[in-house]
Amino acid sequence: xxxxxxxxxxxxxxxxxxxxxxxxxxxxxxxxxxxxxxxxxxxxxxxxxxxxxxxxxxxxxxxxxxxxxxxxxxxxxxxxxxxxxxxxxxxxxxxxxxxxxxxxxxxxxxxxxxxxxxxxxxxxxxxxxxxxxxxxxxxxxxxxxxxxxxxxxxxxxxxxxxxxxxxxxxxxxxxxxxxxxxxxxxxxxxx
Numbered sequence: 001x002x003x004x005x006x007x008x009x010x011x012x013x014x015x016x017x018x019x020x021x022x023x024x025x026x027x028x029x030x031x032x033x034x035x036x037x038x039x040x041x042x043x044x045x046x047x048x049x050x051x052x053x054x055x056x057x058x059x060x061x062x063x064x065x066x067x068x069x070x071x072x073x074x075x076x077x078x079x080x081x082x083x084x085x086x087x088x089x090x091x092x093x094x095x096x097x098x099x100x101x102x103x104x105x106x107x108x109x110x111x112x113x114x115x116x117x118x119x120x121x122x123x124x125x126x127x128x129x130x131x132x133x134x135x136x137x138x139x140x141x142x143x144x145x146x147x148x149x150x151x152x153x154x155x156x157x158x159x160x161x162x163x164x165x166x167x168x169x170x171x172x173x174x175x176x177x178x179x180x181x182x183x184x185x186x187x188x189x190x191x
Contacts, residue, residue, distance in 0.1 A: 117131065129161055138159070
């Protein structure tokens, strides 16, 4: 009976350890966040040397230089580790990259993008072809609203296949150019 109680006590302690370790880790994180916040309020570096931070950042010039030097010295090793982590979690990394790109370029979440594709039944808005499974569909937005690669998110028109999006982009979204191309193809007997 005593050995059974001892075994159950050992099992109970083993189950409680991760909880205690997690709470201690969380307490350290909270304390570190408070320390960083205090340093930022005072305009000091978080290294503990109480040197002034540079340009509203968390670090002083010496810490930033040391970090740059470390990065330069360990570039090959860091790249190797990053590549190994990517290959270990390729699907997760690609999904995260896709989420960041959608948010940065189009102000869209992945769920909103998937909803737009679903509303179009997985088909291109121009040619009506199903989107290929091995390529991501393109997001068409009004370039008159937002210059360059990024969009405000309000000027998104619809989801297109890569070919149709390229066609519109090369024509600079010009109706005249596209109508001229249609008449050209009609004159030369294209179906």
